Amino acid sequence: MSEISVRSPSNSNHSQYSRTSGFAQESFNRSSVHDDSDDENMLGPPKLSNFGSALLQDKVNELNSSRSLDQTERYRRHQNFSNASHGLTIGLVPRQPSSNNTNSTLGVAFTTMNSEDASQSTLFATSRQNQPSMTTLNSTNHEQDSLSGLKEEESLQKVKNMQHTFKEELSIRHSKRRSRRFISPRLSILGPAKRAYSPTDGGNSGTSVNESSMHLEGNTSNSSGISTTFNSTCNDGNVFYDPYVSMPTNNSSGNLTPNNILRSYENVDFGDLNPYQYLKKHNLPTTELPNISKIYFEKQKGENRRTALRKNSASKEVFLNRMASNSSLGLSGLKNTSAVKIDNSFGVRQPRRKPSDSSLSGTGKTPSSPIVAKQHDSEIFKKKENVELNKGYERSYKHNTKAVDYLEGREALANIDINSKSYEPQSKKAKLSLSMFKERQKGSNDISNEIVRHRSPQNLSFNHRTAPSPPAKKRVEIVEPHKNAETVPLKPPAPSGEYAKRKPSIKVNGTEYEKMELLGRGGTSKVYKVKSIANNKIYALKRVSFDEFDDNSIEGFKGEIELLKKLEAKPRVVKLIDHEMEHGVLYVVMECGDHDLSQILAQRSGMPLDIEFVRYHAQEMLKCVKVVHDADIVHSDLKPANFVFVRGILKIIDFGIANAVPDHTVNIYRETQIGTPNYMAPEALVAMNYSQEQSGEQNRWKVGKPSDIWSCGCIIYQMIYGRPPYGGFQGQNRLLAIMNPEVKIVFPDKTPGGDIVPRTALDTMKACLMRNPDRRWTVDEVLNGPFIRPVTVTHFFIRDLIKNAVKYGADQKRVSDEKVEELAEDVWHRLADFKL
Numbered sequence: 001m002s003e004i005s006v007r008s009p010s011n012s013n014h015s016q017y018s019r020t021s022g023f024a025q026e027s028f029n030r031s032s033v034h035d036d037s038d039d040e041n042m043l044g045p046p047k048l049s050n051f052g053s054a055l056l057q058d059k060v061n062e063l064n065s066s067r068s069l070d071q072t073e074r075y076r077r078h079q080n081f082s083n084a085s086h087g088l089t090i091g092l093v094p095r096q097p098s099s100n101n102t103n104s105t106l107g108v109a110f111t112t113m114n115s116e117d118a119s120q121s122t123l124f125a126t127s128r129q130n131q132p133s134m135t136t137l138n139s140t141n142h143e144q145d146s147l148s149g150l151k152e153e154e155s156l157q158k159v160k161n162m163q164h165t166f167k168e169e170l171s172i173r174h175s176k177r178r179s180r181r182f183i184s185p186r187l188s189i190l191g192p193a194k195r196a197y198s199p200t201d202g203g204n205s206g207t208s209v210n211e212s213s214m215h216l217e218g219n220t221s222n223s224s225g226i227s228t229t230f231n232s233t234c235n236d237g238n239v240f241y242d243p244y245v246s247m248p249t250n251n252s253s254g255n256l257t258p259n260n261i262l263r264s265y266e267n268v269d270f271g272d273l274n275p276y277q278y279l280k281k282h283n284l285p286t287t288e289l290p291n292i293s294k295i296y297f298e299k300q301k302g303e304n305r306r307t308a309l310r311k312n313s314a315s316k317e318v319f320l321n322r323m324a325s326n327s328s329l330g331l332s333g334l335k336n337t338s339a340v341k342i343d344n345s346f347g348v349r350q351p352r353r354k355p356s357d358s359s360l361s362g363t364g365k366t367p368s369s370p371i372v373a374k375q376h377d378s379e380i381f382k383k384k385e386n387v388e389l390n391k392g393y394e395r396s397y398k399h400n401t402k403a404v405d406y407l408e409g410r411e412a413l414a415n416i417d418i419n420s421k422s423y424e425p426q427s428k429k430a431k432l433s434l435s436m437f438k439e440r441q442k443g444s445n446d447i448s449n450e451i452v453r454h455r456s457p458q459n460l461s462f463n464h465r466t467a468p469s470p471p472a473k474k475r476v477e478i479v480e481p482h483k484n485a486e487t488v489p490l491k492p493p494a495p496s497g498e499y500a501k502r503k504p505s506i507k508v509n510g511t512e513y514e515k516m517e518l519l520g521r522g523g524t525s526k527v528y529k530v531k532s533i534a535n536n537k538i539y540a541l542k543r544v545s546f547d548e549f550d551d552n553s554i555e556g557f558k559g560e561i562e563l564l565k566k567l568e569a570k571p572r573v574v575k576l577i578d579h580e581m582e583h584g585v586l587y588v589v590m591e592c593g594d595h596d597l598s599q600i601l602a603q604r605s606g607m608p609l610d611i612e613f614v615r616y617h618a619q620e621m622l623k624c625v626k627v628v629h630d631a632d633i634v635h636s637d638l639k640p641a642n643f644v645f646v647r648g649i650l651k652i653i654d655f656g657i658a659n660a661v662p663d664h665t666v667n668i669y670r671e672t673q674i675g676t677p678n679y680m681a682p683e684a685l686v687a688m689n690y691s692q693e694q695s696g697e698q699n700r701w702k703v704g705k706p707s708d709i710w711s712c713g714c715i716i717y718q719m720i721y722g723r724p725p726y727g728g729f730q731g732q733n734r735l736l737a738i739m740n741p742e743v744k745i746v747f748p749d750k751t752p753g754g755d756i757v758p759r760t761a762l763d764t765m766k767a768c769l770m771r772n773p774d775r776r777w778t779v780d781e782v783l784n785g786p787f788i789r790p791v792t793v794t795h796f797f798i799r800d801l802i803k804n805a806v807k808y809g810a811d812q813k814r815v816s817d818e819k820v821e822e823l824a825e826d827v828w829h830r831l832a833d834f835k836l
């Protein structure tokens with residue numbers, strides 16, 4: 001709005017100088033007809049130019065109303081004289097100087113006294129103490145000044161006075177400019193500030209003064225005799241306004257120090273007025289605006305603090321109420337604080353001191369005892385002055401904010417009754433946190449109580465809006481186990497009774513089977529150990545997933561079920577309990593085996609040969625096969641895993657690829673390659689025969705009872721030598737070796753471990769692993785073979801045999817070889833009675 005130009009006396013621009021002075025003159029001339037309506041229409045405080053006009057207006061008013069005509073004339077002459085003055089000029093030059101500018105413009109040229117050429121000084125400012133507001137001094141023409149008629153001493157005194165006046169004026173203008181920065185934007189945009197009405201404004205007088213009673217009207221006069229009417233606000237009365245010095249003065253002291261001036265305004269009630277409106281309403285000069293603005297913003301700051309404090313107090317109360325409502329969960333200790341410790345800074349908790357530190361009592365320091373602290377604080381609180389109270393609230397607010405934030409932050413732990421003797425944190429960190437929490441909780445309760453006490457009607461009355469409720473927060477419930485274990489268990493209810501033992505179950509035809517464990521997996525199935533809910537018996541439940549739209553699969557499973565049903569009464573076949581087939585899933589419930597033969601063999605892997613073990617398990621196996629074969633069924637996939645011991649009896653399972661052998665046939669033919677390569681008979685692997693391929697038929701696989709015997713021979717071989725006959729071959733080579741007649745199976749006399757393999761065992765294996773299926777022993781032959789059923793002779797048998805042979809030889813002169821063979825055969829037959 002203005003610029004400051006500094007010109008040296010020698011280079012001073014006279015035209016500019018004159019123009020500047022001319023503005024001042026113009027302003028001065030126009031000020032007499034200044035219309036107040038300009039200011040009335042202003043939303044904010046006057047701009048710099050308006051301040052200038054206001055100053056001039058004040059001066060004119062003053063001069064018109066209370067000064068003599070010659071004073072005015074002298075003023076004009078001073079002004080005119082200043083137009084021709086020289087010297088260092090500090091000019092507040094208007095940005096757009098124009099004589100037609102309707103707004104009053106401050107054209108001020110401050111010229112200081114030049115030490116060398118201090119002939120003239122143009123001074124334009126408000127002055128005080130009977131000094132003209134504008135004075136031109138020219139020492140060289142001192143004698144010619146018709147108005148002054150003053151002596152030189154008086155002139156010097158005047159200069160001194162004016163210098164003093166200028167200093168104050170500059171100070172006022174400075175503060176005015178600062179206050180304008182705050183007032184202007186707010187007023188122009190937001191309008192007058194809205195404040196909560198607080199009659200006492202935080203004062204400690206304890207008196208609520210109504211606005212109507214606060215306007216004191218009076219007449220006063222300053223030393224110059226200027227009288228004015230004013231409306232002012234005070235609690236004490238007797239605050240006078242001296243318009244000439246533009247400052248209120250306290251009648252009692254009369255000292256016009258800045259502090260006194262500001263203090264005189266401290267009790268001013270602005271109501272809904274902003275400083276400028278207040279100024280206009282009470283017809284105060286605009287020069288008071290900085291002072292009033294300063295007080296206004298001080299009050300606003302205090303009001304904002306108190307509003308924030310009230311909000312905080314309200315949320316604190318809500319918090320305490322909430323905690324009180326949780327007292328059933330052990331929160332009583334949070335609300336009821338036995339000892340209230342307050343220090344002399346109104347809620348600011350001092351560092352803890354030892355209780356024994358009694359030397360602090362009565363020394364103005366923080367009392368250590370809570371009781372002493374109460375009394376101490378009460379006394380101090382009564383003595384506090386208004387400003388100090390505001391400061392105290394400010395500090396209390398800050399501290400209380402921290403405390404409440406902390407408490408709210410720890411609200412999750414609120415349900416832990418930390419006052420309970422039984423509650424003991426485990427870790428050091430937890431103990432430390434707990435102690436800190438208790439301390440802070442105690443401190444915040446102190447603050448809360450102090451705030452409530454401060455807000456009591458005896459101390460202070462607030463007229464404020466209801467604080468909004470704090471946002472609802474999630475409450476985390478942590479229940480002390482040993483206190484509330486009966487009512488609020490920490491864990492979900494422990495399963496009890498049958499419910500506790502219940503596991504996932506499967507229903508087959510309405511009967512519920514509870515899964516216990518997984519027994520094994522097959523190519524397309526899983527077999528579970530299950531328990532019938534109905535009778536608590538253990539079963540094996542085989543679950544097979546298949547393509548329900550694949551007829552072959554469906555037929556295959558149906559065939560398996562049929563075979564199981566057919567062999568249902570056979571002790572060597574796993575017993576079928578129930579079955580259900582629907583939606584691509586087949587459930588087969590059967591009796592449960594303990595171990596399958598593969599598990600048993602694996603368990604004995606690497607152990608020395610135990611031929612009796614081999615014999616026994618071979619016999620068991622063959623007995624199972626015999627049952628199947630006797631039923632004219634070819635299993636086609638015999639392997640150790642398909643024999644399970646059920647309560648000590650080896651039983652055959654898995655008839656998935658088994659087929660009943662049609663009557664009058666020896667073999668069955670499959671469309672696909674099936675079975676386990678290690679145990680598959682050559683005939684099951686080799687293309688049925690070349691002729692059939694030639695005939696254009698697809699590969700078909702011939703399997704029959706001898707194939708099962710081959711498989712049994714492989715299993716016996718594995719039990720003796722530790723691996724199947726072609727187990728030394730890997731992958732496709734194994735299949736090729738099996739199919740290749742040139743690759744002969746080796747039957748060592750000893751096991752890899754060096755154990756002798758009985759001849760009967762060797763013979764039996766050879767009989768089972770004949771490449772030609774037609775030459776293989778049947779299951780009965782194997783079962784009745786020397787290995788499975790060896791001959792056991794006694795000592796008497798041998799003695800009788802020897803005795804009879806000697807007697808026969810004594811009677812015969814010559815015994816032919818044929819006769820010997822006949823006798824041997826006879827004996828051999830007799831030995832049959834000695835088979836195991």
Ligand SMILES: Nc1ncnc2c1ncn2[C@@H]1O[C@H](COP(=O)(O)OP(=O)(O)OP(=O)(O)O)[C@@H](O)[C@H]1O
Nearest residue numbers: 520521522523524525527540591592593596641654
């Ligand atoms: N009744 C049962 N009792 C105990 N275990 C069983 C029973 N039935 C099957 N098992 C176990 O489950 C495994 C797989 O069973 P099974 O041979 O019937 O499945 P699969 O699908 O026919 O297998 P693959 O198709 O390979 O022949 C067996 O090796 C065995 O260990």
